[in-house]
Amino acid sequence: MNISGNTILITGGSSGIGLSLAQKLAALNNKVIITGRDKNKLAEIQQRIPGLHICAGDLSENDGIRELVEHIRQEHPDLNMLINNAGVQYNYSFLTVSQLSEKIDYEIHSNLAAPVKLTSQLLPLLLTREHAAIVNVSSALWLAPKKSAAVYCATKAGIHSYTKALRFQLEGSPVRVFEVIPPLVDTPMTAGRGKAKMSSDEVALHIISSLSANRYEAYIGKSKLLKLINRIMPSLAERIMKNG
Numbered sequence: 001m002n003i004s005g006n007t008i009l010i011t012g013g014s015s016g017i018g019l020s021l022a023q024k025l026a027a028l029n030n031k032v033i034i035t036g037r038d039k040n041k042l043a044e045i046q047q048r049i050p051g052l053h054i055c056a057g058d059l060s061e062n063d064g065i066r067e068l069v070e071h072i073r074q075e076h077p078d079l080n081m082l083i084n085n086a087g088v089q090y091n092y093s094f095l096t097v098s099q100l101s102e103k104i105d106y107e108i109h110s111n112l113a114a115p116v117k118l119t120s121q122l123l124p125l126l127l128t129r130e131h132a133a134i135v136n137v138s139s140a141l142w143l144a145p146k147k148s149a150a151v152y153c154a155t156k157a158g159i160h161s162y163t164k165a166l167r168f169q170l171e172g173s174p175v176r177v178f179e180v181i182p183p184l185v186d187t188p189m190t191a192g193r194g195k196a197k198m199s200s201d202e203v204a205l206h207i208i209s210s211l212s213a214n215r216y217e218a219y220i221g222k223s224k225l226l227k228l229i230n231r232i233m234p235s236l237a238e239r240i241m242k243n244g
């Protein structure tokens with residue numbers, strides 16, 4: 001995949017991995033549109049990094065997805081790359097959590113349903129492009145879950161499976177389907193927990209080099225090692241990740 005001269009939509013580009021990717025892809029001569037829930041945060045980023053385009057909305061809601069798709073159709077019909085990066089992670093025990101239904105819905109809608117719906121609604125546009133790509137951000141936790149984030153891990157396993165099946169469906173079309181699998185990364189999502197985290201800038205560089213090398217399943221940093229351990233000794237991978 002050529003990593004210059006594209007029009008790229010990055011969901012959740014107002015923070016962490018998405019923001020690092022946006023900065024680097026914009027510097028590589030791409031038109032980049034970022035989304036997030038917080039309008040003010042997006043406006044502040046746009047002031048700091050001129051050239052970035054923004055669109056605010058909550059993708060856990062069908063209206064948020066519909067409005068974003070309409071915005072892209074009207075303002076950026078040259079879109080040829082969608083990076084499904086937005087996500088949330090809740091850590092809790094089913095034994096003590098309150099407002100469980102709301103938490104389950106929000107996490108599943110944001111992390112799994114939204115990328116699937118957004119992709120299907122933007123697919124007709126992407127199919128008109130000579131070269132196009134869909135990039136889904138999953139997690140090493142799809143391989144082996146941690147006990148405190150059961151629903152999050154399930155959404156990431158879902159994204160992994162969905163991405164593979166979509167890749168099969170789009171074989172022979174101009175749309176390439178990528179999955180990137182980061183390890184633990186130092187972002188607001190992981191604030192106050194975990195050690196030896198990779199920086200979001202480093203992850204963004206790995207993602208860009210994977211796209212340019214057409215690596216369709218890109219395990220990044222310690223995710224690569226976890227994949228190997230999981231193949232040789234799944235019970236060890238489980239033990240490593242369980243209390244993560």
Ligand SMILES: NC(=O)c1ccc[n+]([C@@H]2O[C@H](COP(=O)([O-])OP(=O)(O)OC[C@H]3O[C@@H](n4cnc5c(N)ncnc54)[C@H](OP(=O)(O)O)[C@@H]3O)[C@@H](O)[C@H]2O)c1
Nearest residue numbers: 012014015016017036037038059086087139184185187189
């Ligand atoms: N950090 C890690 O260790 C790690 C590891 C593996 C995979 N990942 C994955 O990488 C992706 C990015 O994570 P991150 O660590 O960079 O997180 P982050 O810094 O918390 O950023 C998350 C981004 O997603 C947006 N977002 C969240 N829920 C949304 C919703 N319902 N609608 C629209 N936008 C929403 C946020 O918008 P606001 O700024 O407006 O809140 C923000 O821009 C996620 O898919 C995450 O699961 C992260």
